[in-house]
Amino acid sequence: xxxxxxxxxxxxxxxxxxxxxxxxxxxxxxxxxxxxxxxxxxxxxxxxxxxxxxxxxxxxxxxxxxxxxxxxxxxxxxxxxxxxxxxxxxxxxxxxxxxxxxxxxxxxxxx
Amino acid sequence: xxxxxxxxxxxxxxxxxxxxxxxxxxxxxxxxxxxxxxxxxxxxxxxxxxxxxxxxxxxxxxxxxxxxxxxxxxxxxxxxxxxxxxxxxxxxxxxxxxxxxxxxxxxxxxxxx
Numbered sequence: 001x002x003x004x005x006x007x008x009x010x011x012x013x014x015x016x017x018x019x020x021x022x023x024x025x026x027x028x029x030x031x032x033x034x035x036x037x038x039x040x041x042x043x044x045x046x047x048x049x050x051x052x053x054x055x056x057x058x059x060x061x062x063x064x065x066x067x068x069x070x071x072x073x074x075x076x077x078x079x080x081x082x083x084x085x086x087x088x089x090x091x092x093x094x095x096x097x098x099x100x101x102x103x104x105x106x107x108x109x110x111x
Numbered sequence: 112x113x114x115x116x117x118x119x120x121x122x123x124x125x126x127x128x129x130x131x132x133x134x135x136x137x138x139x140x141x142x143x144x145x146x147x148x149x150x151x152x153x154x155x156x157x158x159x160x161x162x163x164x165x166x167x168x169x170x171x172x173x174x175x176x177x178x179x180x181x182x183x184x185x186x187x188x189x190x191x192x193x194x195x196x197x198x199x200x201x202x203x204x205x206x207x208x209x210x211x212x213x214x215x216x217x218x219x220x221x222x223x224x
Contacts, residue, residue, distance in 0.1 A: 042215030
């Protein structure tokens with residue numbers, strides 16, 4: 001089945017760019033997702049990328065996909081204190097109707 | 112629309128007790144799922160359902176039962192609570208399947224002593 005891994009913590013200065021990385025194992029995953037969890041809340045879809053794309057840009061967010069290495073990244077430009085949250089990478093397990101999440105990366109933004 | 116609602120928000124159980132976590136959605140979504148969130152382990156899928164009358168196991172189904180008698184409701188039952196089931200539980204729903212945007216409930220924080 002699918003396995004999704006990501007680092008647990010990232011600390012950045014306000015105004016800098018943040019890059020959160022993720023690796024996955026199932027090369028047949030059609031869509032890959034980034035969800036955001038703010039303190040005390042459920043998750044919300046931030047953005048996603050279709051597996052036949054290399055890059056997707058959405059305002060301050062850029063998603064890069066390297067299918068060969070099964071590596072996904074989320075770049076947040078001009079990171080603000082309001083971006084402090086846990087960011088989860090997720091992929092659908094190929095052939096199964098299951099969405100598998102990584103452990104989540106806690107992003108801390110400091111002045 | 113209320114979206115996805117979960118009750119209770121908090122619960123403390125003693126080892127061996129049973130209880131049901133409630134989840135309901137008013138978006139007419141076919142797909143519903145339950146996750147548990149533990150520090151350092153992210154969200155792990157417990158059970159999911161692709162429609163009324165159909166359920167299937169996720170990554171960590173042991174100790175939990177589900178049923179889906181209606182489109183709206185997807186309760187999660189703990190048969191005999193254990194301390195290892197202390198966690199935050201999230202219910203989610205989507206239009207048709209795992210590839211669609213998942214809408215999450217606010218979570219239930221469960222402590223088993």
